[in-house]
Amino acid sequence: MALKIGDxxxxxxxxxxxxxxxxxxxxxxxxxxxxxxxxxxxTAIFSGIGCSGKTSHFINVFGVHTLHGRVLPFAxxxxxxxxxxxxxxxxxxxxxxxxxxxxxxxxxxxxxxxxYIIFDNAVYGLTKGQASPTLKLGEKTKSLPTPNTNYNVxxxxxxxxxxxxxxxxxxxxxxxxxxxxxxAAVNHKGLAFVDVLQPCPTYNDINTKDWFSGVDRIDETTKxxxxxxxxxxxxxxxxxxxxxxxTELNQKKTxxxxxxxxxxxKIPTGIFYKNELITPYTRRLTxxxxxxxxxxxxxxNISKNNVPIxxxxxxxxxxxx
Amino acid sequence: xxxxxxxxxxxxxGSGVETAANIFSQVFSKMxxxxxxxxxxxxxxxxxxSYFAVRVSxxxxxxxxxxxxxxxxxxxxxxxxxADDVLENGIIIYDSTLENVKVSDVxxxxxxxxxxxxxxxxxxxxxxxxxxxxxxxxxxxxxxHSVSFRSLLAExxxxxxxxxxxxxxxxxxxxxxxxxxxxxxxxxxxxxxSVNSIFSKKKSxxxxxxxxxxxxxxxxxxxxxxxxxxxxxxxxxxxxxLVQGYYGTSIGKIIAGCRFQSxxxxxxxxxxxxxxxxxxxxxxxxxxPGSTLVIQTEDEISAIGMAIGSSLxxxxxxxxxxxxxxxxxxxxxxxxxxxxVPVVITFYQRSGPSTGLPTRHGQDDxxxxxxxxVGEFPxxxxxxxxxxxxxxxxxxxxxxxxxxQVPVIHMxxxxxxxxxxxxxxFDETRVxxxxxxxxxxxxxxxxxxxxxTEDGLSPRSKLGLxxxxxxxxxxxxxxxxxxxxxPVNRVQMMDKRQSRLDYILEKIPxxxxxxxxxxxxxxxxxxxxxxxxxxxAIEMLKNEGINIGFVEIKLLEPFPKELLKKSFSNSxxxxxxxxxYTGQLGSxxxxxLEKDPDYYIxxxxxxxxxxxxxxxxxxxxxxxxxEKREVLTYGx
Numbered sequence: 034m035a036l037k038i039g040d041x042x043x044x045x046x047x048x049x050x051x052x053x054x055x056x057x058x059x060x061x062x063x064x065x066x067x068x069x070x071x072x073x074x075x076t077a078i079f080s081g082i083g084c085s086g087k088t089s090h091f092i093n094v095f096g097v098h099t100l101h102g103r104v105l106p107f108a109x110x111x112x113x114x115x116x117x118x119x120x121x122x123x124x125x126x127x128x129x130x131x132x133x134x135x136x137x138x139x140x141x142x143x144x145x146x147x148x149y150i151i152f153d154n155a156v157y158g159l160t161k162g163q164a165s166p167t168l169k170l171g172e173k174t175k176s177l178p179t180p181n182t183n184y185n186v187x188x189x190x191x192x193x194x195x196x197x198x199x200x201x202x203x204x205x206x207x208x209x210x211x212x213x214x215x216x217a218a219v220n221h222k223g224l225a226f227v228d229v230l231q232p233c234p235t236y237n238d239i240n241t242k243d244w245f246s247g248v249d250r251i252d253e254t255t256k257x258x259x260x261x262x263x264x265x266x267x268x269x270x271x272x273x274x275x276x277x278x279x280t281e282l283n284q285k286k287t288x289x290x291x292x293x294x295x296x297x298x299k300i301p302t303g304i305f306y307k308n309e310l311i312t313p314y315t316r317r318l319t320x321x322x323x324x325x326x327x328x329x330x331x332x333x334n335i336s337k338n339n340v341p342i343x344x345x346x347x348x349x350x351x352x353x354x
Numbered sequence: 355x356x357x358x359x360x361x362x363x364x365x366x367x368g369s370g371v372e373t374a375a376n377i378f379s380q381v382f383s384k385m386x387x388x389x390x391x392x393x394x395x396x397x398x399x400x401x402x403x404s405y406f407a408v409r410v411s412x413x414x415x416x417x418x419x420x421x422x423x424x425x426x427x428x429x430x431x432x433x434x435x436x437a438d439d440v441l442e443n444g445i446i447i448y449d450s451t452l453e454n455v456k457v458s459d460v461x462x463x464x465x466x467x468x469x470x471x472x473x474x475x476x477x478x479x480x481x482x483x484x485x486x487x488x489x490x491x492x493x494x495x496x497x498x499h500s501v502s503f504r505s506l507l508a509e510x511x512x513x514x515x516x517x518x519x520x521x522x523x524x525x526x527x528x529x530x531x532x533x534x535x536x537x538x539x540x541x542x543x544x545x546x547x548s549v550n551s552i553f554s555k556k557k558s559x560x561x562x563x564x565x566x567x568x569x570x571x572x573x574x575x576x577x578x579x580x581x582x583x584x585x586x587x588x589x590x591x592x593x594x595x596l597v598q599g600y601y602g603t604s605i606g607k608i609i610a611g612c613r614f615q616s617x618x619x620x621x622x623x624x625x626x627x628x629x630x631x632x633x634x635x636x637x638x639x640x641x642x643p644g645s646t647l648v649i650q651t652e653d654e655i656s657a658i659g660m661a662i663g664s665s666l667x668x669x670x671x672x673x674x675x676x677x678x679x680x681x682x683x684x685x686x687x688x689x690x691x692x693x694x695v696p697v698v699i700t701f702y703q704r705s706g707p708s709t710g711l712p713t714r715h716g717q718d719d720x721x722x723x724x725x726x727x728v729g730e731f732p733x734x735x736x737x738x739x740x741x742x743x744x745x746x747x748x749x750x751x752x753x754x755x756x757x758x759q760v761p762v763i764h765m766x767x768x769x770x771x772x773x774x775x776x777x778x779x780f781d782e783t784r785v786x787x788x789x790x791x792x793x794x795x796x797x798x799x800x801x802x803x804x805x806x807t808e809d810g811l812s813p814r815s816k817l818g819l820x821x822x823x824x825x826x827x828x829x830x831x832x833x834x835x836x837x838x839x840x841p842v843n844r845v846q847m848m849d850k851r852q853s854r855l856d857y858i859l860e861k862i863p864x865x866x867x868x869x870x871x872x873x874x875x876x877x878x879x880x881x882x883x884x885x886x887x888x889x890x891a892i893e894m895l896k897n898e899g900i901n902i903g904f905v906e907i908k909l910l911e912p913f914p915k916e917l918l919k920k921s922f923s924n925s926x927x928x929x930x931x932x933x934x935y936t937g938q939l940g941s942x943x944x945x946x947l948e949k950d951p952d953y954y955i956x957x958x959x960x961x962x963x964x965x966x967x968x969x970x971x972x973x974x975x976x977x978x979x980x981e982k983r984e985v986l987t988y989g990x
Contacts, residue, residue: 045836074820079663082828090825090836095817097666098827098837099659100689106656110663110671111817113647114614118667118818136659139652322635322645331667331818333644335611336787341749343644344637345609349779352601354383354594 038067045090052242054205054231055084058152059091061203061211062121066094069216071119079108081124081133083159085152088123102133105140105149112147115331116315119219120147127157127165130186134166140224141195146313148218148225149197151188152205154233155240162236169296175238188228189293189305193286198308199225200289202301204262205232206242210302217304223313230262230300245300265292265303274308282308355584357412360441362422363530364405364432366462367398370527373552374426375406376774377531377567380548381540382410383596383776386588390415390886391774392962394990397621397712402462403431405990408774412588416740416775416886420966420988426534428503428526430455430484431462434471435990437491445581446491447533447574448484449526450500457482499537499578503529510569525566532567536574538583545571593779599770602741602780603700604629606748607672608636608646609785612698614664614671616649616657621713622771623674623702654679658686658699665690665697666826668792668816670752672698677706677719680763684726687761691731693826693835694804694812694851696755696762696790700748703767705960714960715768717882718934721941723763724911732854734758735911737765739869739885742777744770747908749785750866757790758858759811765910769883769933769962790814796821802833806846810853855912867909868917876976877903877925879918879951881910881939883962884931890965891972900976907939915946922947929953929975933963937983954983961989 041063049055066076076094080086082101089096099107108122129137129151140149155168162176166186173180192200199221203211211229218225232242243249247259265272270292274285289306318325336342361378365371372393379389387410396402409418421441427433427448434457440446457463457471472482480486492498503526511519519525528549535545549567553560604626607615617627631648638644647664651657657673664671675683680701690697701723705716723735734754738744744766755762791813803824805812812833815822825835830847832838838847859867871889878888885906892902905921907914922928930940930951937954944950955971957963967986974980 043836072820074823075818077817087837090827093823095823096825096835097663097817098825098829100685100828103655103659103686106651106659107663107666110614110616110649110660110665111667112663113649113660114664114669114671115667115818135652136656139656318647322647324642325645328642328644330613330645330647330664330669330671331816333611333613334638334641335613335644335670336789337639339786339788341609341611341782341785341787342639342641343609343611344639345605345780345782347637348605348608348633349595352595352597353779354590354596354776 036067036070036073038063040073041066041093043091043093047091048087049084050235052234053084054154054233055088055152057205057208057211058150058229058231059088061208061215062088062150063092064208064212065215065219068212069219075117076119076121077111079104079111079120079122081128083125083128083157085123085125085128102128102131102136104128105133105136108147109140109143109145112145113314113318114329116146116326116329121219122147122149124151125165126151126153126155126167126188130166130188130191137191138195141192141197143314144196144198144224144311146223146315148215148227150215150227150229152231153188153228154231154237156233156236158233158236172239174236176236187290187293188226190290192226193289193306197226198223198311199304200306201225201227201304202293203227203229204245204302205229206245207262207302210264214304221307222309223311230302261298261300262302263299265301265305270303272304272307274310277310355586358409359411359424360407360409360419360422361424361426361534362405362407362436363426363527364403364436365429365527366400366431367395367402367404368400369429370524371404371406374527374531375408376552377528377545377548378408378535379596379774380551381535381544383594384544384547384590385540385585386590387411387585388413388415389596389774389776390417392418392769393772394961395713403435405432405436415890417890417965418962420964424534426530428530431460433484434460434487437487438474439990440491440496442495444496445499445537446488446496447499447501447530447537448488449503451502451504453483453485455484497579497581501533501573501577506570506573510566513569514565519562525563528563528566529570532570533574536571537578537581538585539575540585541587542568542571594776595779596774596776597741598625599741599773599775600625600629602738602744603748603764603766605780606745608633609782610670610749610752611787612646612670612672612752613644614647614661614669615673616651616660617674618651618654618657618679620676620679622704622768623676623679623700625771626674626700626702654682655686658683658697661697662686662690662695665695666817670756672700674700674702676702676704677722678709680719681722681726685728687726687733688728688731689828690761691727691733692828692830692851694759696759698751698755699761699763701763701765702771703765705958711960713768715933715962716958716960717767717884717932718938718958720765720881720910720934720938723765730848730852732758732760732851732858733911734760734762734858734909735765736762737882737908737910738770739882739906740777741770741773741775742780743885745780746784753786753788754858754862756792757788757861758854759790759814760854765882767883792816793819793822803835804831804833804847804850806833806850810850810857859912859914862909864917867914868921869906869908870921871904871906872902873924874901874903875925876927876929876972877905877922878929878931879905879907879939879943880931881907884933887963887965887968888931891968894965894969895972902972910942913942913946918943919947927952927975929955929972931955931968933957952982953980955986956983957986959987959989964988
């Protein structure tokens, strides 16, 4: 029986604010899972802390709601132990790029074959609107006593610099594109990052839905709003690293970082960078453990009738007097 | 004939002191002797003083003694630091070219030590040079043997027609140990065999070292005055191993089926992870090869986070750390607590506070292991007293974690980690594996991860198991694992988790909670690696007709209060022995038994206790001349 979107929904009450961008992201994940027909028990959503942390409770697959900033270690531990699992990690921008920034960088270096989605709204919502790492310098969202004194992190740029082999940006009100980006991320062989611009209707009064839609920018001739968001797939932008060559690699990384800096007038979404020529961590492990993929930790028997079956005689013999 | 002998070699870190000690230990173990060696070193890569003391004996030994019978020194610092520690009728072999080195020439001395040494030499009217301190040793009855290590190399270089050897001061270590074995008249083939085995990875290096070893050995037999010591060769006891301290937990993890270990480098815990990675591919009975994934993470938070993630897939997983790493794990530990995730933290303590004495011993993290956490949740804290115990205990702590679905903190320490000892071969037939309520199959579709059951333990699913979908959260949750702030559910869930503490005390066999080694009116209570020196001290006293009881507490959380009361019932005087300042176990006893131990013997210099110190102090207690709190300070 084919799985439908409804099969991926739980009946847990969703307590996000009305109009929250998070709804679009959860829907996109559920749509992506249904479209890919991934069996529910082979999928796990790992989440961090904050509004976005609750995501795992709304999706009817294994759900592991971890700690602030720690979603990537938990998720990688599970994926490395059982590479047959499809794992999607989610969290806010404060979670992943503030308190969890060290894990973000280290995860990039490993390139474990899984997906990481950041719900990027530039504020700490659940603690009532403090500035988060993606809020621009000098901006004052509504509950800040004074303007933000920190420069912002560029999530796409940081991901590429850290070694993520897939970096994309979605917009939570474009559910269809976001769903496609998530499918592309899940299918990517390596660590895929999706930065999702997600208005916080309660605390971010700068980057609102209207702002993204360009309501403040009326085209004089058409009298229509000029949306800030545009899609890379509608341009001739090519995010893929096609061959193992330093010039090619550097060019693709550089164009992605430069592209990711576009803001204010024109904000690109879509896939910025994709490189499957770098081995995922799971593959790297087979270099030293040849049967790792067929017999990973989670599938190994360790005992028979409560008796251990691992042989230690050879090891002990080394130390025999 | 000699029955108990301590040999010591010192030198700058990186000069091969450990290799020399390993050669010595191998030679004596192959002669049928029991070995107990300990390594002391600074937090430094090259240049600071390190030393290795190896005690050999005909009978079982579990600790070091005060003083050394023989000291090998190829640098001035070793002589300055240890010469006055050489016992009566002891022996020093040293590099004669060092004679005129002054105390002030040794740049690696701590200022405090320099001052103490200066005062000592001054008070004895000795010049402040190597010569001065050796005179002092000589007056104390030490026989001194000098030889220029450089000249030895020069002669060897000429003999082998290899001019490079002349400058190979990195072979001083092999020269030193070989000179000592020549002087002790140990059969030379034992030396050759041992040098070959220790340098087995590279044939040319092994050959060169064997030449150097034999050359130095022959020099000593020809040129040094006979000292009249004789070591008989004995039959090697069957099934004897010569092991490093961390082999117990390492090999224990392998046989227990630990298939995932994540760690961040920290002394003295890292050796274990390194061992596991070296042996990552495993031979399995009647099955394809298995493997242990050993993952070096970006920090300790990630180390425990990954281990938890791994455990959720049904894998037996662990991390290994020391105090400063453990405290970073606390938030994740609490998460494992509320989510009932079995995970093992092997905790090799060193001496704090903060980074404290980073490469020295201590038992000052007991309270930290028991109490650190966000909120209240059940955990097991379990301590091992010896290398051999740590093997069996490691296999048990994985069972406890699985059966009781709690994080387990397995307390080890630097003393065990960096000792080298003979012990009985680990007996795998004594190991069993119990995975508790872990499910491999679920047929119905109404699985609830935190379902209430009679014993408070819910059947445990794992990520990837069909029909076994569950949720976890660091928030309080309902039986499915979804967030719940309902007060009635809260009480039920707290009861479910916290009732496990009593259940653990009920289910873990008494003999695994507390080991009663001996009985007596005077009764020692202790935990962890003090076991060795305590047992040795008790035996020394027993030889004088004094019987001392010894209760070793292995299960420290939940605390086996009633069992301990029972264990003390025949004793009048309780003596708490620990390697920390405040007597942390003592405070647990006060809290649980409403009784303060009568005496405390404590040591917090960062150096392990010796049996001699304990013997002396216990005797004072028996004689009624001890203070309530006795502090031990021996050791350089």
